[in-house]
Amino acid sequence: MRFALRRLGFFAVTMWAALTLNFLLPRMMPGNPAVAMMAKFRGPVSPQAFKALAAAFGLNNHQSMVSQYFSYLGDVATGKFGTSLYFYPQSVGRVILDAIPWTLGLVGITTILAFVLGTGIGIVAAWRRGGRLDSIAPPVFVITSAIPYFWVGMMLILVFAVRLRWLPGAFGFDITLAPSFSPAFIGNVLEHALLPATALLVTTIGTWILTMRNTMVTTLAEDYVRMARAKGLPGRRIMLDYAARNAILPNLTGFAMSLGFVVGGAILVEYVFNYPGVGFMLLQAVNNEDYPLMQALFLLITVAVLVAILLADIATAIFDPRTRTAG
Amino acid sequence: MAMLPPVPSPGAPPVRLLELAPATDQQARRGRAGLRRLVRAVRANRKASTGTVLLALFCLVALVPGLIAHDNPNATIYPRSLGPSARHLLGTTALGQDIFAQTVWGTRQVLIIAVGVGLLSTGIAVLIGVAAAFLGGLWDGSLNLLTDVLLVIPLFPLLIVIATYVQNAGTMVLVLVLTLTGWSYTARQLRAQALSLRNRDFLLAARVRGERRMYIVVVEIIPTMTSLLVASFLTNALYAVLFASSLQFIGLGDPNSDSWGTMLYWAENNEALQTGQYLWAVVPGACIATLGAAFALLNYAFDEIGNPALRPVRRIRANRAG
Numbered sequence: 062m063r064f065a066l067r068r069l070g071f072f073a074v075t076m077w078a079a080l081t082l083n084f085l086l087p088r089m090m091p092g093n094p095a096v097a098m099m100a101k102f103r104g105p106v107s108p109q110a111f112k113a114l115a116a117a118f119g120l121n122n123h124q125s126m127v128s129q130y131f132s133y134l135g136d137v138a139t140g141k142f143g144t145s146l147y148f149y150p151q152s153v154g155r156v157i158l159d160a161i162p163w164t165l166g167l168v169g170i171t172t173i174l175a176f177v178l179g180t181g182i183g184i185v186a187a188w189r190r191g192g193r194l195d196s197i198a199p200p201v202f203v204i205t206s207a208i209p210y211f212w213v214g215m216m217l218i219l220v221f222a223v224r225l226r227w228l229p230g231a232f233g234f235d236i237t238l239a240p241s242f243s244p245a246f247i248g249n250v251l252e253h254a255l256l257p258a259t260a261l262l263v264t265t266i267g268t269w270i271l272t273m274r275n276t277m278v279t280t281l282a283e284d285y286v287r288m289a290r291a292k293g294l295p296g297r298r299i300m301l302d303y304a305a306r307n308a309i310l311p312n313l314t315g316f317a318m319s320l321g322f323v324v325g326g327a328i329l330v331e332y333v334f335n336y337p338g339v340g341f342m343l344l345q346a347v348n349n350e351d352y353p354l355m356q357a358l359f360l361l362i363t364v365a366v367l368v369a370i371l372l373a374d375i376a377t378a379i380f381d382p383r384t385r386t387a388g
Numbered sequence: 389m390a391m392l393p394p395v396p397s398p399g400a401p402p403v404r405l406l407e408l409a410p411a412t413d414q415q416a417r418r419g420r421a422g423l424r425r426l427v428r429a430v431r432a433n434r435k436a437s438t439g440t441v442l443l444a445l446f447c448l449v450a451l452v453p454g455l456i457a458h459d460n461p462n463a464t465i466y467p468r469s470l471g472p473s474a475r476h477l478l479g480t481t482a483l484g485q486d487i488f489a490q491t492v493w494g495t496r497q498v499l500i501i502a503v504g505v506g507l508l509s510t511g512i513a514v515l516i517g518v519a520a521a522f523l524g525g526l527w528d529g530s531l532n533l534l535t536d537v538l539l540v541i542p543l544f545p546l547l548i549v550i551a552t553y554v555q556n557a558g559t560m561v562l563v564l565v566l567t568l569t570g571w572s573y574t575a576r577q578l579r580a581q582a583l584s585l586r587n588r589d590f591l592l593a594a595r596v597r598g599e600r601r602m603y604i605v606v607v608e609i610i611p612t613m614t615s616l617l618v619a620s621f622l623t624n625a626l627y628a629v630l631f632a633s634s635l636q637f638i639g640l641g642d643p644n645s646d647s648w649g650t651m652l653y654w655a656e657n658n659e660a661l662q663t664g665q666y667l668w669a670v671v672p673g674a675c676i677a678t679l680g681a682a683f684a685l686l687n688y689a690f691d692e693i694g695n696p697a698l699r700p701v702r703r704i705r706a707n708r709a710g
Binding site: 083212322333 | 540633637639669
């Protein structure tokens with residue numbers, strides 16, 4: 062219980078740090094960059110929204126820094142993120158809510174898939190140590206994990222969308238179709254998700270394989286595994302129940318954490334594929350100087366990661382008693 | 389940056405390869421033999437030698453780009469969108485630049501960023517990690533909190549936000565931003581390592597001899613961390629390559645700089661893939677991937693060398709909880 066409270070306290074502090082960064086960054090930069098943004102949007106934005114913006118980015122000189130800071134914290138606490146400039150007159154909240162399902166679907170499913178496949182391959186590679194898989198996997202996946210996501214995406218677009226014309230290389234669905242839950246539309250969405258999902262899978266699976274393989278190799282040398290062999294237990298049982306079960310902890314923790322990174326993790330893949338998720342919105346906001354949207358998305362991504370790490374910590378503490386006393 | 393701690397130079401400090409096993413006093417003091425062992429280990433390990441050769445090649449290209457590519461990378465004077473030919477080895481861009489020259493000249497900035505971030509963030513990590521472990525008390529608490537907070541804030545979105553406000557980040561700004569956001573993981577490892585050393589006999593001996601604290605840290609403690617420092621340098625360099633290129637690719641770098649990420653930015657903006665100018669997008673990305681792979685292979689190889697896999701080595705990494 063004390064452990065959980067301490068972690069909660071830590072996350073409150075982290076959240077506060079992220080909020081404060083969000084507040085301070087535009088004010089610290091030479092020549093507040095928000096000024097340029099304001100000039101750009103003076104036309105289309107209503108005077109009232111404009112005034113709110115000026116206050117949010119510290120252009121309102123009547124207020125002291127401290128009172129600006131507290132009214133900012135109040136706004137965030139009550140969920141007032143203001144109006145998006147680029148998607149005006151939609152509110153920031155609306156834009157984000159529209160984007161979240163796309164990211165959760167694409168990145169969420171891919172993350173789970175990469176974890177399951179990668180862990181499985183890692184188990185087999187370590188079990189058949191010195192075999193063909195084990196000699197190929199490490200160098201190959203060390204290299205794939207060093208390739209930029211977005212470039213893998215570009216190459217997939219080049220081969221499968223531009224040259225072969227097998228799959229669409231942009232957008233979440235065919236824009237001539239009306240979104241619905243009909244089989245045709247769902248099929249269309251899946252078709253559009255295939256290339257970005259592959260790009261993510263190729264670049265993320267390596268970490269799972271290597272972590273699992275390396276931990277498993279260590280576990281396989283433990284005495285209790287030798288004991289199980291001496292007892293003549295079937296190989297499958299030793300592999301899964303004795304070795305893999307104990308070796309999977311680092312991967313499980315990593316998995317819980319990576320679920321938090323789902324929200325912001327595929328920013329560049331979404332960007333390359335014009336996939337209408339959270340990451341794409343973040344870059345739209347960046348490229349169009351829509352700072353309110355950008356700040357809200359950054360906070361959202363941070364919260365998602367924090368929650369996931371908190372859950373990962375609690376899960377680790379439950380599964381592995383050794384960590385509870387570690388200081 | 390006067391606060392830079394002494395970076396281990398390749399000659400002097402003893403190189404220990406088995407940092408995961410608790411250091412004995414003797415191991416900590418092993419001298420030059422370690423370096424020779426390191427060279428032998430690198431040559432015996434295929435991943436390590438591949439990584440070294442690749443990295444050396446890139447360094448060579450970065451040192452003398454003018455000898456390799458004779459065209460000016462910024463000149464937009466050539467016929468546009470040419471295919472590869474003897475005059476333009478990789479063709480030209482839609483803006484009339486020579487792709488080969490751009491690629492060759494682009495090596496320098498990426499390497500400067502990689503090495504700069506690798507060294508600086510390792511340096512900050514040493515300062516903060518070791519200080520936290522040895523000062524203890526309130527210092528340890530607050531430095532540790534700072535490290536942990538930075539560790540969990542999602543890095544790439546944070547980089548995007550900072551780079552957006554900075555606008556057109558050049559080499560120095562990229563190094564600075566990537567360094568300030570990237571030191572936390574190493575600092576945590578170094579703190580754990582330093583804590584485990586605190587009551588070792590050779591440190592007590594140094595204290596009894598009346599050595600100054602600074603001397604103890606620099607001469608007695610940091611050398612025992614060499615392999616952690618090497619790993620940290622390589623990891624941070626890899627992330628610097630990937631993150632800097634990514635930021636430049638989405639247009640947050642300096643659009644006039646010679647770098648692979650910037651090349652990709654212009655390629656994407658001119659729809660290189662859709663208009664058949666494949667090399668414009670393929671070549672710089674392949675270079676980023678190869679340089680990244682060089683750092684990653686070296687890093688993995690050092691793990692292998694220091695951690696002969698079948699020996700039961702207990703992981704001491706499970707230190708994030710608690």
